[in-house]
Amino acid sequence: EAQVTQNPRYLITVTGKKLTVTCSQNMNHEYMSWYRQDPGLGLRQIYYSMNVEVTDKGDVPEGYKVSRKEKRNFPLILESPSPNQTSLYFCASSPQGMSTEAFFGQGTRLTVV
């Protein structure tokens, strides 16, 4: 089954404790991206990757890191999480940039206390 898989689905952590949210797709898509969703603000892009070893900042990259060592995986790293990073995070992939359908993962709800 074609899918984008994120883990974990839910995470509660403390300020400053490094964490990684994993994202994996099995559709051989070149393009992957991370979004955060906050009430009243919609979906905002954090980082994107156009291919292996090619990543760039989106609209709200501060406090986040990403890597793309393999085509299928695009982890999101929070080196020192803060409470303002409490949010719902979505990973997405698409076959040819963002002018084709984006397939979203099931989301990761992160709470930083």
Add this chain to the structure above:
Amino acid sequence: GENVEQHPSTLSVQEGDSAVIKCTYSDSASNYFPWYKQELGKRPQLIIDIRSNVGEKKDQRIAVTLNKTAKHFSLHITETQPEDSAVYFCAASKSGGSNYKLTFGKGTLLTVNP
């Protein structure tokens, strides 16, 4: 960069009525306009999209119209049903060059009352 404005933020209709959600965009180079539906607790999923060389597209009860001159596009849902209740997001992007950015509107919470 691109800016997408979406209205209204909430919309309540009676079952069987029509619903219209409107979006405007700022970058005249944008040429791809998808609409995503997000049910409560679920991931966003594409329901319909339109490209700039087309003025209207229809898929059963949903349709999207695009006015490139005015830089706005709209989602039309006819004969609404309770299962249409969800948050709807419009978005805009452009192909070629900076083909990496999909900018979303802030969303519309649609409630269909039985």
